[in-house]
Amino acid sequence: xxxxxxxxxxxxxxxxxxxxxxxxxxxxxxxxxxxxxxxxxxxxxxxxxxxxxxxxxxxxxxxxxxxxxxxxxxxxxxxxxxxxxxxxxxxxxxxxxxxxxxxxxxxxxxxxxxxxxxxxxxxxxxxxxxxxxxxxxxx
Amino acid sequence: xxxxxxxxxxxxxxxxxxxxxxxxxxxxxxxxxxxxxxxxxxxxxxxxxxxxxxxxxxxxxxxxxxxxxxxxxxxxxxxxxxxxxxxxxxxxxxxxxxxxxxxxxxxxxxxxxxxxxxxxxxxxxxxxxxxxxxxxxxxxxxxxxxxxxxxxxxxxxxxxxxxxxxxxxxxxxxxxxxxxxxxxxxxxxxxxxxxxxxxxxxxxxxxxxxxxxxxxxxxxxxxxxxxxxxxxxxxxxxxxxxxxxxxxxxxxxxxxxxxxxxxxxxxxxxxxxxxxxxxxxxxxxxxxxxxxxxxxxxxxxxxxxxxxxxxxxxxxxxxxxxxxxxxxxxxxxxxxxxxxxxxxxxxxxxxxxxxxxxxxxxxxxxxxxxxxxxxxxxxxxxxxxxx
Numbered sequence: 217x218x219x220x221x222x223x224x225x226x227x228x229x230x231x232x233x234x235x236x237x238x239x240x241x242x243x244x245x246x247x248x249x250x251x252x253x254x255x256x257x258x259x260x261x262x263x264x265x266x267x268x269x270x271x272x273x274x275x276x277x278x279x280x281x282x283x284x285x286x287x288x289x290x291x292x293x294x295x296x297x298x299x300x301x302x303x304x305x306x307x308x309x310x311x312x313x314x315x316x317x318x319x320x321x322x323x324x325x326x327x328x329x330x331x332x333x334x335x336x337x338x339x340x341x342x343x344x345x346x347x348x349x350x351x352x353x354x355x
Numbered sequence: 356x357x358x359x360x361x362x363x364x365x366x367x368x369x370x371x372x373x374x375x376x377x378x379x380x381x382x383x384x385x386x387x388x389x390x391x392x393x394x395x396x397x398x399x400x401x402x403x404x405x406x407x408x409x410x411x412x413x414x415x416x417x418x419x420x421x422x423x424x425x426x427x428x429x430x431x432x433x434x435x436x437x438x439x440x441x442x443x444x445x446x447x448x449x450x451x452x453x454x455x456x457x458x459x460x461x462x463x464x465x466x467x468x469x470x471x472x473x474x475x476x477x478x479x480x481x482x483x484x485x486x487x488x489x490x491x492x493x494x495x496x497x498x499x500x501x502x503x504x505x506x507x508x509x510x511x512x513x514x515x516x517x518x519x520x521x522x523x524x525x526x527x528x529x530x531x532x533x534x535x536x537x538x539x540x541x542x543x544x545x546x547x548x549x550x551x552x553x554x555x556x557x558x559x560x561x562x563x564x565x566x567x568x569x570x571x572x573x574x575x576x577x578x579x580x581x582x583x584x585x586x587x588x589x590x591x592x593x594x595x596x597x598x599x600x601x602x603x604x605x606x607x608x609x610x611x612x613x614x615x616x617x618x619x620x621x622x623x624x625x626x627x628x629x630x631x632x633x634x635x636x637x638x639x640x641x642x643x644x645x646x647x648x649x650x651x652x653x654x655x656x657x658x659x660x661x662x663x664x665x666x667x668x669x670x671x672x673x674x675x676x677x678x679x680x681x682x683x684x685x686x687x688x689x690x691x692x693x694x695x696x697x698x699x700x701x702x703x704x705x706x707x708x709x710x711x712x713x714x715x716x717x718x719x720x721x722x723x724x725x726x727x728x729x730x731x732x733x734x735x736x737x738x739x740x741x742x
Contacts (some may be wrong), residue, residue: 227491248492275513275611277505277559279497283485284478286497294557295500296606304606306493318513329496341496 292344360583360590363392363576371400405444411483441487446727446736465505470692502602521664533684539692569690595739597623616735
């Protein structure tokens with residue numbers, strides 16, 4: 217595969233720190249950041265917003281058969297998480313396989329996501345881990 | 356707007372076709388369709404071809420000019436356009452041809468689809484297919500195509516009580532149908548136990564819940580209905596065409612157990628056709644995974660939301676049921692050469708409405724529907740056909 221360095225580098229604020237946007241016209245939050253608000257379009261007022269990263273698992277799967285870049289991780293959990301501010305994201309869940317549940321509360325963790333061979337760049341980014349307080353583990 | 360009819364159809368055998376190239380397959384399907392319509396090259400006004408990823412699969416782009424060349428039309432300089440909407444590329448090619456004829460801009464137009472997927476390793480093919488999802492915000496985190504549909508399945512099971520056995524029944528049914536289809540990739544019955552015992556790909560989906568990697572090509576010839584009788588004994592009218600889009604990433608959708616693109620494309624097609632879902636006699640829907648067929652029959656309005664699994668279990672969608680779905684074997688068992696699939700669906704419906712579907716013929720089929728999805732639902736196309 218050819219290097220993905222430029223496309224990775226330009227989205228570092230999003231991948232490391234969950235930087236998105238907030239439209240102050242309609243009060244909707246967007247992650248990844250949107251250049252156009254789909255509600256207000258040209259009437260939008262978008263400002264940068266750093267998401268807290270806490271959220272709830274909406275649905276999930278355990279992947280046994282992955283693309284070549286992720287084969288070494290199998291089996292691994294992937295979920296769609298609703299962030300507390302509203303937007304949903306796709307991310308890996310760092311937990312044992314039987315532990316994951318729909319409705320589980322999660323928090324962000326900084327992890328290696330991939331690398332370009334032994335000599336290429338390393339991709340860091342956000343995965344999610346269960347929040348273990350029993351009071352938060354609804355459903 | 357003019358009424359449009361299919362006056363000729365052709366389709367290659369689907370499967371792992373190591374003996375033939377993309378060029379061979381598109382020429383075979385094209386010659387069959389042109390021969391079926393009994394037209395000459397000079398009568399063809401335009402070509403549209405659906406192809407998802409010639410660049411990734413055979414390192415060949417510029418498929419529009421290539422297929423005109425392979426079809427022997429280079430010296431006639433026929434305009435030829437390649438269109439792409441991931442796995443819905445074929446359906447999109449059909450719609451472009453419909454628009455060209457309906458508008459009066461062209462008379463005789465060929466809509467084709469082709470994909471050659473087995474010239475690369477299955478890993479490379481899977482990576483090329485993953486490009487239909489959101490590279491930056493899904494695939495970057497390790498999402499695969501089966502994983503996206505698995506997440507829809509998981510939520511559908513939780514909300515509506517759908518079971519994996521009900522999903523497996525889609526594979527059982529479509530493999531059974533494919534046994535009666537000479538062009539199908541698999542002529543092999545499977546049982547619910549076979550599906551359950553096959554290795555997990557992305558929980559709850561097993562290998563036998565997934566459509567295969569395939570090679571194949573298909574073509575149909577369209578003409579204005581007023582001219583159609585000159586070419587065909589039984590022209591098949593296209594009475595509705597709908598197309599819709601949605602967010603590229605699954606996680607951004609309004610509802611993760613509904614493909615809103617299917618809902619909107621379906622509504623547009625039914626409104627244009629002036630018919631209700633219950634009037635459809637036979638349908639080809641996009642079963643790239645077993646759960647996808649369950650979602651499709653719900654989102655097209657054939658059954659209520661949440662009832663797709665139960666309807667499948669009860670045999671509603673099997674040959675002999677009240678609405679046979681995927682009589683070709685579907686993507687699951689007929690095969691899924693991505694760019695060709697949308698055209699193969701139109702081919703199957705045309706055969707059914709002509710009464711030429713052999714042992715998988717639906718009795719007195721008069722209205723047919725084809726439903727083609729791109730990616731996890733970023734694009735959907737629905738076409739409605741009648742005799």
